[in-house]
Amino acid sequence: MKHTVSLFITLSAFWLLNSGHYSLLILFLGFVSITLVLVIANKMDVVDQESQPIHLKRNIFGYFGWLIKEIVQANITVVKHIWLSGESISPTLKKIKITQQTDMGKVIYANSITLTPGTVAIDLVDDEIIVHALLLKDVESLETGEMDRRVTMLER
Amino acid sequence: MDIIITISSGFFLLVGSFLCFSGGIGLLRFPDFYTRMHAAGVTDTLGAGMILIGLMIISTDLLVFSKLVLVLLLTLLIGPTTSHVLAKAAYHNGLMPKTLNNHEKNNAKETSSSNP
Amino acid sequence: MLFAATLAIFITMLLAIIRGIVGPTLYDRILAVNMFGTKTVLLIALLGFVMGRPEFLDIAIVYALINFISVIGVLRYSDTHQFKHSPTLEDPVEKED
Amino acid sequence: MNITLALMLQLTIVIPLLSTFAIVVTGKYPNLRESVTIASCLILIFLVVNLYQGVLAGESISVFWWELLPGLSISFDIEPLGMLFALIASFLWLVTTCYAIGYMRSHHEKNQTRFYACFAIAIGAVMGLAFSANLFTLFIFYEVLTLSTYPLVTHAGTEKAKKGGRTYLGILLTTSIVFFLLAIVITWFVAGTLDFTPGGIFTDDVDKVLTGMLLVLFIFGIGKAAIMPFHRWLPAAMVAPTPVSSLLHAVAVVKAGVFTVLKVCVFIFGLDLLAVLPTTQFLLYLAGASVLLASIIAMRQDNLKARLAYSTISQLGYVTIGALLATSSGVIGSSMHIAMHAFGKITLFFCAGAILVTLHKSKISDMRGIGLKMPITMGAFFIASLSIIGVPPTGGTWSKWYLMMGTIETEQFVLMVILMLSSLLNIAYLLPISFHAFFPKLSRFNASASSTKSLENRLPIFDIKEAPLPSLIAIVVTTLGCLTLFVYPQPLFELASAVLTGRE
Amino acid sequence: MVIVAFAIIRMKDLFAVVMLLGIYGLISASFFIVMDAVDVAFTEAAVGAGISTLLMLVVIAMTGRKEKANRHKPFSALFIVLVTGGLLIYGTLDMPHIGAVDAPIHKHVAPRYINDSMAEIGVPNIVTSVLASYRAFDTFGEVVVIFTAGIGVLTLLSVARRKESEEEISSINDSMHEQHLVIRIVAKMLIPFIFLFALYVQFHGDFGPGGGFQAGVIFAAATILYAMLFGLSTARKVINQTFIQLIAAIGVLLYGSVGIVSLMSGGNFFDYNVLASDPIAGQHLGILLIEWGVGCTVASVMIIIFFNFAGRQELHQQKERVQNQEPS
Amino acid sequence: MLMDLFNHWVVITLMMSGLYIVIAQGNLIKKIVGLAVFQTSVFIFYISMAKVEGGTAPILADGITQYSNPLPHVLILTAIVVGIATTALGLSLVVRIKEAYGSIEEDEIQQQDNQALSESNLEKEA
Amino acid sequence: MIAHLPILQVIIPLMAAPICLMLKRTQLVWLFSIIASGLAFAVSILLLQQVMASGVISYELGGWQAPWGIEYRIDKLNAFLLLIISGISTVVLFAAQTSLEKEIPKDKHIFFYVLYLLSLTGMLGIVATGDAFNVFVFLEISSLSAYALIGMGNKRQALWASYQYLIMGTIGATFILIGIGLMYQMTGTLNMHDLSQRLPEVEQSRTVLAAFAFVIVGVCLKLAMFPLHLWLPNAYTYAPSIVTAFFAATATKVAVYLLIRFTFSVFGFSFSFTHIPLQTIFMALGLVGIFVASTSAIYQNNVKQLFAYSSIAQIGYMIVGFSLSTVTGLTATLLHMFNHALMKGAIFLALAAVIYRVGNVELNNLRGLGRQMPLTMAAIVIGGLSLIGVPLTVGFVSKWYLLMALIEQGWWPIAVLILLGSMLAVIYVWRIVEVAYFKEPLNKNSTIKEAPMSFLIPIWVLVIANIYFGIDTRLSVGVAEAAAQSLFGVAL
Known part of the structure; x- marks a missing residue:
């Protein structure tokens, strides 16, 4: 139920931000639409903690800050290597252990890896992630577990 | 104030477009699929983000601003997801990356996959 | 500035097209299409500003969504069926006639 | 206008069609079916005779059905030529039906119902044709006639019959x-x-070349008249059962053809116009050539029916010539020749059929001595031959006479010679048949396998084996007709001369 | 664009061709934006790059992706094409220049739309007012076209489903979202918003680009996404096939009955002025209703089309699996 | 001159290539792709004639006086729908053809049909 | 309601189609479609009456005046066609239920009726509308439903035929779209009447010429005119019989209508026939079409295919009449449209009955059917006679007018050629007659019975119409002539 409420709130925000027309008719239609979407979403069984990760809310902004910093750094490296000659890269494929328990956590971790240029999470099996990296050192920095630790912290 | 807005947005836009352009070059220059994907990732994240932020700065309307935010969120959500799915599909269908250190492993995998 | 950015995006799109045509593997093409799509989103956003009608961002959103769905679709329908067994898929250098 | 007569006129067309229906319905009971046929024959004759009397009494009888397009109507009108044709046709229908009953039964033909039904439709078409008041109505019945006789031609259903049928239909259509x-x-x-108007429908200032071409189109178009390049259908149609052949050659089809030619010449073009058209000459010679050539070909035929068919082509040429001569004697001769030839030819075909049914012979070379077995038939054959040749005491004399008159009047001496020559040829190809039939011995020296066979046949000399009775009656009736017409051609003559003068 | 077109000619790999077609659709959509046709761009993006590419993918999955080498000589084709092109070039010689303000098309009918539509209809998006009111009947025709296509696909592809095989099908299907953890979660997050976005587009067609058709396509796209990830049978359980046919029919009927109601109330067919006491309000109401009709039909037909294609595809897959099992 | 009609040259080239694909290619799916290219080129043609120099998208807003012509946009919206409808139907036919003939190559299908025809003729003669 | 007749004409079947989808029972759907089609027929009769009495009816959709909104413009020409289309559709529908039982799986019957009604809607819409773009929209409705209907055929060739038709049809429609675009570009309007007023101003421009060429080629593709006819024979052969009957009788007529409408009303007589050697081209193509198609028909063994080729030949006659560009010529074309609809409707319905009983229409399997199914075969024969142009059938009337038109212009040789062409018809019709009546049945003790009443009634309605309108030509000729005259009145 709380997920539904949360979805309702986010949907309403979405509508209000997008609409730009706040006449009575449009608002009413918006309400009807949101209700309809809620009905469909419930029927489709997509309203749960996976789609509405309200339990993560507390720490997520801090994590985002950190992630953005990482992304910027990684971007600079990759761009550098793009403009350097092709010999400078050292593509690597590696399995990395992860410590997250929930699916949500795993997904956040995997997506974070992918978001950071230079590394891509290829597969996610149980508690291992196969990572492909443009540079060997990227994998090594992943293996140090900084990101892993931060994501695991999110879960709590 | 106007000057600041113009300059800052110009800065973001320029950096963003440079990043995108670099990504495009990388897409052409990198040797195999997986490495190219990294190049594409550049454009998806920081490139797109920079440009959108640049636009946000010059937007005068709340509506436009909020929509730009939405676009940004979507890009950040969808970009890595597609990359990941793509990589996974490629990997599972046997497309092996060219890597420095796993030539032997690569060969072993190929032989094993050729006679299941 | 906007023009410069538009031009850069435009060139990037061209590069993506070249990758899409050259291939060589299926996944390179999908990647190119995907990248092309994301760049289109940016392009539209920029164009809206260039032409002084920024409220067309809706279209950009639609593009982003459609792009996502297309890629999923590609994978869904390349992943399952005969492609798995097709030897040509693993062939990294596909022949263009 | 006399209402009753107008009604009768329509009935002449409707009755055969009704009888078609009745025949189909009663198809399962042959006796009933044939009585229906005979009954409708009798009714038809009754009607036609009544109409004839009406015409004699000077009644003007016409019926208007409806207008298809402006100036394009279906309507009927009685004038002497049509009356003449209708009289012959209705009378000979009865005779042919009688003959057919005998023939079909003894020959055990299949699909007899279809046969009688189509036969009735054909007669209905002939009636409509005879009484039509304009070219369009005539054309319709002309086509109906073609289509309704097609099943008759292909009656046998064999490959050969179908091939013949195709030629028949192909050329005619x-x-x-x-x-x-x-x-x-x-x-x-x-x-x-398109109304038939005495003296023609074209105004004086009409383009002569155009109408000349038109005449050619008409003469060629009326394929049923079997002018030479388009005559192939007639021999092809000989695959049909004999009653059909008699119908085709004597009653319905070919007569319809020459009748149409006459009608067109007299009532569309008018004799005056006809005489000055540039193409008339050409067509006359074409018809002449048709007469001669057909006669020569006839001589070379061994199949009796084929020989008779070519003879018909040549005789039809006479009628066409008569019409094209554009003189009153020519037209009278033509009209009378329609009747005379009808009686003569139908007798000949009846005889041929009778021979086929009783002795199963169709080759002339096999027919030596059969006169001894079938004296009545062969006697009739002889008389009919005389009529065709045009020798007294048969009806054929008169028509030939008028035709000759016509050629002399117009000083077409070449044509006259052609007609004479053709008569000689007639003698050459018709008379020997009956001659050999009765006097087989005289030709024994041309001995061959066939003559020995005929010798065997000759042994029981008085073993008379005539055709079935209904057929025999029919033969006798028509033969008598040939003779009577010599003695009493008056009604025919009156009608024929009335053609030009119009209704009294 | 031209490059892409030529590439399509040369390519033998159908998969690549379809990818290129997607790119082609995106380019042309961008082009439309440059040319000020935002509504068209909206639609072309959703249709040309989205739905039609998807459909082709499904079909290729069934038919195989390799094209045979071309054996016949294309000279005659080349000839026809050249003649057509020549004719067009000939025709362009006398055309007004692009963007010329004084071209006849900008002088005759269009000015009224631009100048008076606000007063007559009261909708800022001129395209919408032309589409839904001035030329409402064309749009009705368009809806009927799409309805026809839906029924056509149904007749050609619908298969009588057998119950016992359904379990098996679903077991394969569901593998997609089991395996792809990442996609599953992202999609779950996105789907409700896509739906809402579709509805937003539906109701804001008056003010900006969009309207019933685009909304319908986006709505359908969300459903398709769901079906692809969670399996066709799951999606079918959520959205019943018969129900959706009903919706398609109702959409057409809704559209038509707006016309009939206006006809009953004394106006001409599709004369919305008579729907309410105030003409502008009547126009608003009429446009709102017919946009709904369009949206319903388009969304449901698109879903029908996709479901049927995908259903066939699963059938094929299943058959193939049976064949593969037999020899082993 | 050349640049003024630049759009038209593009359109014509696209149209020609689309038409060429439809006519010359043997693969059924490719033909449908060709149709799509062909139709899209026509759309571009319509849209480019609607453009007005200095105009913007035909959505009324304050302070803008010059709008592009909305009518072709409407027409093309309809035409796009028609296009997707045709594509969908064409593809469903392709699917069925593949099931029935086992091939989606024009010449192979033609060959199978001819074969079937001659076989049935043979039966008749027998 | 009387004022709304033009729109009701199209709306009735259109609205009926989705309703059909809601009714669950096949029987009910069938009845409902008949009612809808019958109502459309009634409306078309009223319309024709009204048009004949009071001239052109204009109906403004949405209440917007003509060049801005869409206009329905009914004159004598399209009222006549509306009558043909809705009439044939109603008659054919009567036989649909029985015929479908044998040819289409049960669960698709409802779809069939829906598509059928949509196809009817499309055709009526094309004919009724006065807006060039609206033509395209309705053209697509009718074509799309046609593709699906043809694809329903139970042989696999049906799919291939439908696909070919789809490709050709779409190219044709797109060509028309290009043509309309070019016209629009030069005039700024889409309304046909408005176009005809404005086109003369820009008559000399090459763009208009190109527009004309595109529209004509596009229409001719739909029309299956001779060199562009390749899609038609297979489509007609393998489609479900009811569909064939309906389309053969109506679909090409609609295309001919478009041809006439565009050349005479929109571009104007003087433009169409003086700037372009249209007359020569169409005359030649029409004649070649007649001969090539008739000759192909002779060599067909499948009777449906045979008559499909014959349809192409008959289109040739219409084209020849059209190319004369005289009142009589056009009358001949219009008459032949009406008459051909009657003949082909009857013939193909009868073939549907044969398929119902025998299973297919290979010539060999028709052996002896003349006796087993006398009424059905008689219908085919009468229809065939009508094709040949035998007097007292409708075929004669239209041939008569065609000949008149040719002779009026002094084209003698062509008149002869036309007549020779109908001889070819004799040959192919006679092949069937021979087989049906003069061959023994394939299987001596086969128990093929006469077709059920649900076939016989519609078949014989059409056959009787064939004969009736061959005799009483007031209606058909009167309307056709008036329509032709009005077209020239507008153009000159």
Whole structure:
């Protein structure tokens, strides 16, 4: 139920931000639409903690800050290597252990890896992630577990 | 104030477009699929983000601003997801990356996959 | 500035097209299409500003969504069926006639 | 206008069609079916005779059904030529039916119901044709006649019959649609009407070349008249059972053809116009050539029916010549020749059929001495031959006479010679048949396998084995007709001369 | 664009061709934006790059992706094409220049739309007012076209489903979202918003680009996404096939009955002025209703089309699996 | 001159290539792709004639006086729908053809049909 | 309601189609479609009456005046066609239920009726509308439903035929779209009447010429005119019989209508026939079409295919009449449209009955059917006679007018060629007659019975119409002539 409420709130925000027309008719239609979407979403069984990760809310902004910093750094490296000659890269494929328990956590971790240029999470099996990296050192920095630790912290 | 807005947005836009352009070059220059994907990732994240932020700065309307935010969120959500799915599909269908250190492993995998 | 950015995006799109045509593997093409799509989103956003009608961002959103769905679709329908067994898929250098 | 007579006129067309229906319904009971046929024959004759009397009494009888397009109507009108034709046709229908009953039964033909039904439709078409008041109505019945006789021609259902049927239909339909219809359209376009009008429908200032071409189109278009290049259908149609052949050659089809030619010449073009048209000469010679050539070909035929068919082609040429001569004697001769030839030829075909049914012979070379077995039949054959040749005491004399008169009047001496020559040829190809039939011995020296066979046949000399009774009666009736017409040609003559003078 | 077109000619790999077609659709959509046709761009993006590419993918999955080498000589084709092109070039010689303000098309009918539509209809998006009111009947025709296509696909592809095989099908299907953890979660997050976005587009067609058709396509796209990830049978359980046919029919009927109601109330067919006491309000109401009709039909037909294609595809897959099992 | 009609040259080239694909290619799916290219080129043609120099998208807003012509946009919206409808139907036919003939190559299908025809003729003669 | 007749004409079947989808029972759907089609027929009769009495009816959709909104413009020409289309559709529908039982799986019957009604809607819409773009929209409705209907055929060739038709049809429609675009570009309007007023101003421009060429080629593709006819024979052969009957009788007529409408009303007589050697081209193509198609028909063994080729030949006649560009010529074309609809409707319905009983229409399997199914075969024969142009059938009337038109212009040789062409018809019709009546049945003790009443009634309605309108030509000729005259009145 709380997920539904949360979805309702986010949907309403979405509508209000997008609409730009706040006449009575449009608002009413918006309400009807949101209700309809809620009905469909419930029927489709997509309203749960996976789609509405309200339990993560507390720490997520801090994590985002950190992630953005990482992304910027990684971007600079990759761009550098793009403009350097092709010999400078050292593509690597590696399995990395992860410590997250929930699916949500795993997904956040995997997506974070992918978001950071230079590394891509290829597969996610149980508690291992196969990572492909443009540079060997990227994998090594992943293996140090900084990101892993931060994501695991999110879960709590 | 106007000057600041113009300059800052110009800065973001320029950096963003440079990043995108670099990504495009990388897409052409990198040797195999997986490495190219990294190049594409550049454009998806920081490139797109920079440009959108640049636009946000010059937007005068709340509506436009909020929509730009939405676009940004979507890009950040969808970009890595597609990359990941793509990589996974490629990997599972046997497309092996060219890597420095796993030539032997690569060969072993190929032989094993050729006679299941 | 906007023009410069538009031009850069435009060139990037061209590069993506070249990758899409050259291939060589299926996944390179999908990647190119995907990248092309994301760049289109940016392009539209920029164009809206260039032409002084920024409220067309809706279209950009639609593009982003459609792009996502297309890629999923590609994978869904390349992943399952005969492609798995097709030897040509693993062939990294596909022949263009 | 006399209402009753108008009704009768319509009945002449409706009765055969009704009888068709009745025949189909009663198809399962042969006796009933045939009585229906006979009954409708009798009714028809009754009607036609009544109409004839009406015409004699000077009644003007016409019926208007409806207008299809402006100036294009279906309507009927009685004039002497049509009356003449209708009289012959209705009378000979009865006779042919009698004959057919005997023939079909003894020959155990299949699909007899279809046979009688189509036969009745054909007669209905002939009636409509005879009484039609304009070219369009005539054309319709002309086509109906073609289509309704097609099943008769292919009656046997064998490959050969179908091939013959195809030739038959192909030539008749092609000529009628490509030339005849075109000619009708042009006529309508030029003259604005299609009504048969004494003296023709074209005005004086009409383009002579155009109408000349039109005449050619008409003569070629009326394929049923079997002018030489389009005569192939007639021999092809000989695959049909004999009653059909008699119908085709004597009663319905060919007579319809020459009747149409006459009608067109007299009532569409008018004799005056006809005489000055540039193409008339050409057509006359074509018809002449047709007469001669057909006769020569006839001599070379061994199949009796084929020989008779070619003879018909040549005789039809006579009628065409008569019509094209554009003189009153020519027209009278033509009209009478329609009747005379009808009686003569039908007798000949009846005889041929009788021979086929009783002795199963169709080759002339096999027929030596059969006169001894079938004296009545062969006697009739002889008399009919005389009529065709035009020797007294038969009806054929008169028509030939008038035709000759016509050629002399117009000083067409070449044609006269052709007619004479053709008569000689007639003698040459018809008389020997009956001659050999009765006097087989005289030709024994041309001995061959066939003559020995005929010798065997000759042994029981008085073993008379005549045709079935109904057929025999029919033969006798028509033969008598040939003779009577010599003695009493008056009604025919009156009608024929009334053709030109119009209704009294 | 031209490059892409030529590439399509040369390519033998159908998969690549379809990818290129997607790119082609995106380019042309961008082009439309440059040319000020935002509504068209919206639609072309959703249709040309989205739905039609998807459909082709499904079909290729069934038919195989390799094209045979071309054996016949294309000279005659080349000839026809050249003649057509020549004719067009000939035709362009006398055309007004692009963007010329004084071209006849900008002088005759269009000015009224631009100048008076606000007063007559009261909708800022001129395209919408032309589409839904001035030329409402064309749009009705368009809806009927799409309805026809839906029924056509149904007749050609619908298969009588057998119950016992359904379990098996679903077991394969569901593998997609089991395996792809990442996609599953992202999609779950996105789907409700896509739906809402579709509805937003539906109701804001008056003010900006969009309207019933685009909304319908986006709505359908969300459903398709769901079906692809969670399996066709799951999606079918959520959205019943018969129900959706009903919706398609109702959409057409809704559209038509707006016309009939206006006809009953004394106006001409599709004359919305008579729907309410105030003409502008009547126009608003009429446009709102017919946009709904369009949206319903388009969304449901698109879903029908996709479901049927995908259903066939699963059938094929299943058959193939049976064949593969038999020899082993 | 050349640049003024630049759009038209593009359109014509696209149209020609689309038409060429439809006519010359043997693969059924490719033909449908060709149709799509062909139709899209026509759309571009319509849209480019609607453009007005200095105009913007035909959505009324304050302070803008010059709008592009909305009518072709409407027409093309309809035409796009028609296009997707045709594509969908064409593809469903392709699917069925593949099931029935086992091939989606024009010449192979033609061959199978001819074969079937001659076989049935043979039966008749027998 | 009387004022709304033009729109009701199209709306009735259109609205009926989705309703059909809601009714669950096949029987009910069938009845409902008949009612809808019958109502459309009634409306078309009223319309024709009204048009004949009071001239052109204009109906403004949405209440917007003509060049801005869409206009329905009913004159004598399209009232006549509306009558043909809705009439044939109603008659054919009567036989649909029985015929479908044998040819289409049960669960698709409802779809069939829906598509059928949509196809009817499309055709009526094309004919009724006065807006060039609206033509395209309705053209697509009718074509799309046609593709699906043809694809329903139970042989696999049906799919291939439908696909070919789809490709050709779409190219044709797109060509028309290009043509309309070019016209629009030069005039700024889409309304046909408005176009006809404005086109003369820009008559000399090459763009208009190109527009004309595109529209004509596009229409001719739909029309299956001779060199562009390749899609038609297979489509007609393998489609479900009811569909064949309906389309053969109506679909090409609609295309001919478009041809006439565009050349005479929109571009104007003087433009169409003086700037372009249209007459020569169409005359030649029409004639070649007649001969090539008729000859192909002779060599067909499948009777449906045979008559499909014959349809192409008959289109040739219409084209020849059209190419004369005289009142009589056009009358001939219009008449032939009406008459051909009657003949082909009857013939193909009868073939549907044969398929119902025998299973297919290979010539060999028709052996002896003349006796087993006398009424059905008689219908085919009468229809065939009508094709040949035998007097007292409708075929004669239209041929007569065609000949008149040719002779009026002094084109004698062509008149002869036309007549020779109908001889070819004799040959192919006679092949069937021979087989049906003069061959023994394939299987001596086969128990093929006469077709059920649900076939016989519609078949014989059409056959009797064939004969009736061959005799009483007031209606058909009167309307056709008036329509032709009005077209020239507008153009000159």
